[in-house]
Amino acid sequence: MWLEYLLALVALAAALATRPWRLLASRKPLVHESHGAASALWTPLLATLVFLPWLWALPTLHQMPLQLQWSGACLVVLMLGWPLAIPVLLAVGAIAGVLSPALNWADALGAAIWLGVVPATLALALGALVRRFVGTQPFVYVLGRAFLGTVACVFASGVLSQWSGHLLPGVGSELSLVARWLMAWGDGFVTGMLTAIFVAFKPEWLATWSDQLYLQRPPQ
Incomplete structure (x- = not known):
């Protein structure tokens, strides 16, 4: 533990050092790839805090022969950016611990780390590699970062x-890997599908999306 x-x-500590609340407090982007309408991130942030704890707590709320678990961390990173996603995912783990009587605080912390922090951090690193070596195209963003990257x-x-x-x-160790x-x-x-929908209809919900970067549009 x-x-x-x-x-x-x-x-x-690393996330808070970048002062991620600036994304919510103003319309100024925190990093070069942030979308301009930063205040719109309140919607995906609150949606994450409402829905994701139930998905993390679901396997412990009823008996299942195989506890299927959905992470959602990579989608949260695409929507909020890594610095803001980390405290949100830790809060999701705490809320999941409150929702499920069978989920003690050690299990809730484990869920927050292995379903939230670790895949979110890997998604951050993979996203940087994809931009560096593959390029900045909408198809690459959706397929590379959102789908295969997840x-x-x-x-x-x-x-x-x-x-x-x-x-x-x-479940045995070999079957567990499968x-x-x-x-x-x-x-x-799920992440790829929702990301494609957000790119088309709600790009302001994606802090890691930029029209200037991925569509080569001049800044307005």
Whole structure:
């Protein structure tokens, strides 16, 4: 459990050092790729705090032979940016612990780290690599970062979680890896689909999207 505490403290300190609340307090972008309408991020932030805790707590709210778990962290990073996503995901873990009587605080912290902080951080690193080596095209953003990137990051986080001792209940280690691989694809499909919809209709909900960067539009 000390590893989860350490990861949470390091990630939270690094995120807060960038003062991510500036994205919510003004319309000025925090980083070069942020969309101009920063105040619109209140909508995805509040939606994350309302819906994601229930999805994290769902496997412990009823009996299931296989506890399928959706992360959603990569989508949160695309919507809020990594600095703002980290405290939000830690808050989601705390809320999930309140919602589920079967989820103690150690399990809630583990969920916040392995379903939230770790895949979110991997998504940040992968996004930087995709922009650097593949380019800044809408197709690359949706397919590379939102879809395939989510699959890779969620599965890698699941593998690291299993190596740290977090096994799926009632499932062997080999079958557990297969289950995590399949769950990562489900996460990727949902993230890719929603990201494509947001790019088309609600780009202001994506802090990591920029018309100037991905569509080569001049600033207005």
